[in-house]
Amino acid sequence: MDEELPCAEVDGEAYFAMEDLGGEKPCEESDAEDVSCTESDAAGDMPCTESDAGGDMPCAETNPKEEAPRAESSVEGEMPGTDGNGEGEMPCAESDAKGEASCCETDEEEEPATEIPAASRRMYSISSPLRAIIRLRRRYRGQKKSRLHLELPREKPSELVHTRLLQRQLSLSRTGLYGPSVSLFNQSSFESSQYFTFDTSVEQCAMKKCRRKKNRRKSRLVLYPDKTKRYLPAEETSKAKRCLVLLIVIIFFQILNAIENLDDNLQKYDLDGLEKTMHREVFGQKAAVESIMELLKDYLATHIHSKPLVISLNGPTGVGKSHVGWLLAKHFRSIMDNDFVLQYFVMHHCPSGMAPLTCEIDLSKKISDMVTRAEIEEKIPLFILDEVELMSPVLLDTLSRFFEPNQTNEFLNAIYILISNIGGGEITKFVIQNASAEMLHQQRGVEELLSIVQPVLIDAHPLWKSADIIPFVLLEKTHVINCFLEEMRREGLYPDQKHVESLASQLSYYTTEDKQYSRMGCKQVVAKVNLL
Numbered sequence: 209m210d211e212e213l214p215c216a217e218v219d220g221e222a223y224f225a226m227e228d229l230g231g232e233k234p235c236e237e238s239d240a241e242d243v244s245c246t247e248s249d250a251a252g253d254m255p256c257t258e259s260d261a262g263g264d265m266p267c268a269e270t271n272p273k274e275e276a277p278r279a280e281s282s283v284e285g286e287m288p289g290t291d292g293n294g295e296g297e298m299p300c301a302e303s304d305a306k307g308e309a310s311c312c313e314t315d316e317e318e319e320p321a322t323e324i325p326a327a328s329r330r331m332y333s334i335s336s337p338l339r340a341i342i343r344l345r346r347r348y349r350g351q352k353k354s355r356l357h358l359e360l361p362r363e364k365p366s367e368l369v370h371t372r373l374l375q376r377q378l379s380l381s382r383t384g385l386y387g388p389s390v391s392l393f394n395q396s397s398f399e400s401s402q403y404f405t406f407d408t409s410v411e412q413c414a415m416k417k418c419r420r421k422k423n424r425r426k427s428r429l430v431l432y433p434d435k436t437k438r439y440l441p442a443e444e445t446s447k448a449k450r451c452l453v454l455l456i457v458i459i460f461f462q463i464l465n466a467i468e469n470l471d472d473n474l475q476k477y478d479l480d481g482l483e484k485t486m487h488r489e490v491f492g493q494k495a496a497v498e499s500i501m502e503l504l505k506d507y508l509a510t511h512i513h514s515k516p517l518v519i520s521l522n523g524p525t526g527v528g529k530s531h532v533g534w535l536l537a538k539h540f541r542s543i544m545d546n547d548f549v550l551q552y553f554v555m556h557h558c559p560s561g562m563a564p565l566t567c568e569i570d571l572s573k574k575i576s577d578m579v580t581r582a583e584i585e586e587k588i589p590l591f592i593l594d595e596v597e598l599m600s601p602v603l604l605d606t607l608s609r610f611f612e613p614n615q616t617n618e619f620l621n622a623i624y625i626l627i628s629n630i631g632g633g634e635i636t637k638f639v640i641q642n643a644s645a646e647m648l649h650q651q652r653g654v655e656e657l658l659s660i661v662q663p664v665l666i667d668a669h670p671l672w673k674s675a676d677i678i679p680f681v682l683l684e685k686t687h688v689i690n691c692f693l694e695e696m697r698r699e700g701l702y703p704d705q706k707h708v709e710s711l712a713s714q715l716s717y718y719t720t721e722d723k724q725y726s727r728m729g730c731k732q733v734v735a736k737v738n739l740l
């Protein structure tokens with residue numbers, strides 16, 4: 209028993225220790241130790257006997273795939289020679305009976321007959337309970353090994369082998385079964401061999417995993433720095449901001465409403481219709497008509513003004529100033545009531561025999577009453593003052609006070625049309641001198657003409673400083689013919705072209721190189737037609 213017990217304890221470890229020392233030691237070498245071979249067979253988890261049976265498998269082949277089933281079979285007690293032989297007999301006999309390539313059967317065939325009985329005898333000499341303990345211990349170790357494989361599933365097969373070899377080396381060195389030389393060898397090889405590196409790598413791997421986890425936690429902390437809030441700031445509702453937005457919206461709608469009101473005013477006064485009428489019935493004064501309509505459109509676009517609109521129609525006699533006055537009065541009377549249009553003729557309303565103070569009071573009363581009524585009804589009154597050149601300086605002064613901007617609103621919302629032939633001589637001279645040039649009917653010519661006429665008017669009275677001056681130019685012969693045709697149609701006469709031309713030729717003209725300008729305009733046309 210002294211020799212058998214160590215053998216029983218050594219079991220698989222002794223065998224693996226020999227493998228480690230010898231590298232790939234064939235089974236015959238391990239079989240040289242009878243006990244180890246027999247125990248391996250008895251346990252059924254040692255591959256050495258199989259390699260012996262095959263004769264070509266090295267003993268170092270510790271294929272886990274082959275070990276696992278053997279361990280299971282041992283646990284289940286299906287190993288031949290133990291469970292099959294219930295009396296504790298060697299499994300070899302039953303294995304032979306079944307015809308299976310059992311390990312012991314192979315040993316018996318290959319090993320000398322003298323050695324087999326000795327080994328069998330030693331094994332048989334161990335009592336059945338002891339062998340059962342040995343078997344249980346081996347099964348437990350086998351299960352432990354298989355558990356180790358499951359714990360390291362990603363390791364490569366070669367690395368697994370090295371790991372197991374290292375574990376067994378350490379086990380051997382602890383037990384001291386192979387003496388101090390073996391322990392020393394294992395210790396030195398463990399310290400200097402490549403296995404140490406591998407083993408360390410396993411630990412490093414575990415360390416790296418731990419570090420990775422720590423890093424992950426740190427990275428999460430980085431996402432939420434200490435001085436940063438970890439929640440979205442609550443939106444503060446500012447009342448001032450709401451009020452500002454409301455104010456902007458109100459202003460926007462007021463602007464929109466004002467724009468619509470502008471269109472409403474233009475439609476209310478039908479300025480487009482007025483413009484068409486003016487272009488149709490006023491001859492030779494295209495620039496003047498356009499200027500008048502532009503001023504009216506600008507002023508009548510809104511009801512709020514800083515000063516009244518004062519338009520001064522100036523030009524020589526008979527060119528259509530009063531005619532335009534009549535057309536404006538007719539149009540605005542058709543749009544508004546007669547109460548908001550005043551035509552003031554100086555020779556008629558303030559004759560030469562009347563006291564200037566009376567004319568002043570009368571004119572002031574007429575204007576004040578009309579603007580007051582117009583303000584109540586939100587309308588803009590129109591004052592057409594003709595023959596202004598005949599007004600006394602006192603009346604002009606009175607009139608000028610109504611043009612000032614520092615007044616109440618009702619006086620600011622009014623249109624004054626001043627008709628006079630003041631500056632007519634300067635306009636006639638300018639037109640004759642520039643007859644050949646086309647600038648007369650262009651903006652540049654109008655501006656130049658204004659620069660001549662305006663000083664003359666302001667010199668006559670300062671009220672023209674606040675007036676928009678519209679110069680009426682001389683009418684050409686073709687315009688005079690049109691005046692005849694229009695007047696004959698108005699009187700119901702047949703407009704014979706040759707007759708009209710002969711009538712027009714009876715008037716006097718300013719003759720230039722290629723044009724004829726009527727000296728009296730169309731003033732004599734009415735009288736000539738009345739003679740027909």
Ligand SMILES: Nc1ncnc2c1ncn2[C@@H]1O[C@H](COP(=O)(O)OP(=O)(O)OP(=O)(O)O)[C@@H](O)[C@H]1O
Nearest residue numbers: 489490491525526527528529530531629691730731
């Ligand atoms: N440009 C014109 N287009 C159409 N008709 C005109 C034109 N000019 C004058 N007439 C006709 O001649 C008549 C007299 O013209 P109007 O009274 O307008 O002249 P005026 O410029 O006012 O001259 P005055 O300064 O002497 O009063 C008008 O009744 C009108 O029929």
